[in-house]
Amino acid sequence: MPTLCLTSAYSITASVNPPRAAFSDLPLGHTVGRPHQPEFQRDLLRRALNAAVNMDAPGTIAATGVTWDSDGSWKRRATPTGMESEEDASRDGDPGDSRNVRVDTPQYQYESDRLAAGSGS
Amino acid sequence: MEVRPETSTPIDYIALTRDRYDLLGYPPYQWAELTDTPPWTPLTRPLAESTVALIGSGGAYREGQTAFHWKDDTGVRRIPSADPATDIRVTHFAYDLEPAREDPNIVFPVDRLRDLVDEGLIGGLAPTALGCMGGIYSVRRATEELAPAVVAEITAMDVDLALLVPV
Numbered sequence: 001m002p003t004l005c006l007t008s009a010y011s012i013t014a015s016v017n018p019p020r021a022a023f024s025d026l027p028l029g030h031t032v033g034r035p036h037q038p039e040f041q042r043d044l045l046r047r048a049l050n051a052a053v054n055m056d057a058p059g060t061i062a063a064t065g066v067t068w069d070s071d072g073s074w075k076r077r078a079t080p081t082g083m084e085s086e087e088d089a090s091r092d093g094d095p096g097d098s099r100n101v102r103v104d105t106p107q108y109q110y111e112s113d114r115l116a117a118g119s120g121s
Numbered sequence: 122m123e124v125r126p127e128t129s130t131p132i133d134y135i136a137l138t139r140d141r142y143d144l145l146g147y148p149p150y151q152w153a154e155l156t157d158t159p160p161w162t163p164l165t166r167p168l169a170e171s172t173v174a175l176i177g178s179g180g181a182y183r184e185g186q187t188a189f190h191w192k193d194d195t196g197v198r199r200i201p202s203a204d205p206a207t208d209i210r211v212t213h214f215a216y217d218l219e220p221a222r223e224d225p226n227i228v229f230p231v232d233r234l235r236d237l238v239d240e241g242l243i244g245g246l247a248p249t250a251l252g253c254m255g256g257i258y259s260v261r262r263a264t265e266e267l268a269p270a271v272v273a274e275i276t277a278m279d280v281d282l283a284l285l286v287p288v
Contacts, residue, residue: 001275002162005285010131015152018285019159025131029216031179031286032233035224041233046242049168052282058161072128080138082217097145100214102256106188109210109222116185 004052006031006044010061019058022048024066027074029082033066040066153260164282166244171281174247175202176271178255179221179228179288180213188212189254195266197274198252206232215256216288228288247278255287 007013008026024044026033033040044066051062068074077089081098108114138150164171180189182198189196191214200209209225211218221228231250237243251274257263275283 001283002164003283009134011133011135015154017155017159019161029220029288030227031288032227032230035220035227041226042236045233058159075128075132078132080141102191102214104190104192106190107212108188113184113210117187
């Protein structure tokens, strides 16, 4: 089965070494682009899919050329979980652990999802 | 103090995570590292005639399904790709969920792939898309449980290309 892996984390994808990958220079959590910008998202997908057609060597990571902003300044606020606010990024000191605690019960987005899934309270 | 990354090159999340783990006093994270040449299956059809299957590891599930938990959940959710992204929910412990909850297409692009079918770039979309949880700390469980489950699902779909969307 041919596969194409999108990525916005170049080093992690290079380490995993999939057959075909397409890299976009975007913050973590935005693999297909900015929310509610359908043309941005379509453009990224078109570039990635068209790049896949031209790949002929296993382990290729093509650059889509898609970027978040013109100067890459968002990277000064990048964290392993996404992007900090301007305010947090300008503060020195221990950044702490911004991940959530890894609990082993289903973590619903909404309480209504829990009810819809029939898992009760 | 942390060194902020360069703005012109891709962010090295492996280095960033290593620095942060050091600061927190955690042992180093064990990244999956595959050095063999990956297997290669040629694309046999033009994109415009290809059926594409979407697999997203950002923790997408559909309203009505059981959400993923955050401790090595190796389950797979079958999500009808004809359903709008507004029916999709996301859950994950390791990335900021707010943008993806605002528009799930940025981690699970079902609406956009249907757009690309409509405009003729791709031939079709597999009726079922797969959601899974990429935050699995056990490489063994990801390799022995999640990956074979995804491969079995995708193989049964008879598609031309699997599009993987990690976070």
